[in-house]
Amino acid sequence: MSQMMQTESESSRLERVPFLSIVVPCFNEEEGMSALHERLMASAKAGFGENFEIVFVDDGSSDHTWTSMVDLNEQYPHIVAVKLSRNHGHQLALSAGLTVASGDLVLVIDGDLQDPPELLAPMFELLRSEEADVVYGQRRTRAGESWFKRGTASLFYRILSRFTDVDIPVDTGDFRLMTRRAAKLIVQMPERDRFIRGMVAWIGFKQVPFVYDREPRFAGSTKYPFAKMLRFAMDAFLGHSMALLRISAYFAGLTLIVLGGVGAHALYSWFFLDAVPGWTSLTMLIVALGAFQLIVLSILGEYIGRIYLEGKRRPVFIIDQIKRSFK
Secondary structure (H helix, E strand, C coil), X not given: CCXXXXXXXXXHHHHCCCCEEEEEEECCCHHHHHHHHHHHHHXXXXXXCCCEEEEEEECCCCCCHHHHHHHHHHHCCCEEEEEECCCCCHHHHHHHHHHHCCCCEEEXXXXXXXXXXXXXXXXXXXXXXXXXXXXXXXXXXXXXXXXXXXXXXXXXXXXXXXXXXXXXXXXXXXXXXXXXXXXXXXXXXXXXXXXXXXXXXXXCCCEEEEEEEXXXXXXXXXXXXXXXXXXXXXXXXXXXXXXXXXXXXXXXXXXXXXXXXXXXXXXXXXXXXXXXXCHHHHHHHHHHHHXXXXXXXXXXXXXXXXXXXXXXXXXXXXXXXXXXXXX
């Protein structure tokens, strides 16, 4: 069956110095490209010699990020520059990079240098000593971020962990080191609304945390304003949990309780008070029922819309150019 996911042992590959791919999705990161490249190159050479590649993915940047990538590709043979046809979003840019990567190991890291590239060596040692397939970065602190972002992120991870069908570690991002077979399985998954950290958790295998302190952004501004954060949270819940679909059952139960209370009050008023007062409460009940129905319909509409988009079977991303000079 062509869609069947197959795995292979990685132990023999990790006995030698493996070939490493570093995948870096970038969107308007022109200011930090030089420092990003220098730190990634130094960390990769320290642990893997010349046995590595750095896959930069330009996610439809509007500045000179792509020009910077091309310049680096022309100067350094380890650089692979990938340009998407437009802005597809962080998760799809990351997926495109995983498709291009050819390493026995794959390090996923953002281009803002909040996740220190220097942690590559200890993460690799942990992966090898634990014989794991994934070492994921787990944030102990988040420097340079507002209390609102830290608070909402913490709440999001814990709610997600409570309601998803797979165990998604809390306080984690996409910063992780994976074996080739884990990265290959992520690439084979066909869904378009992707939540990579949830997909990695879903595949299973041995996955171990690496606790670290996240640094402030090196340059530029965040690429995740509130609207994108909200969309990202929706992708996480809709892609990995049925809790929102089941919310109608909770609303139905709550409505029955309320109706029971209103009915008991009406009967009591009819028999003992000779009247059924409460136009206000009746109106509020109608409004509440209408609101519940609209919420349930909107959730159903979101799922149906995603099914519609999946049914089109369009490619989840389009690569415009690939510049690779590594031999």
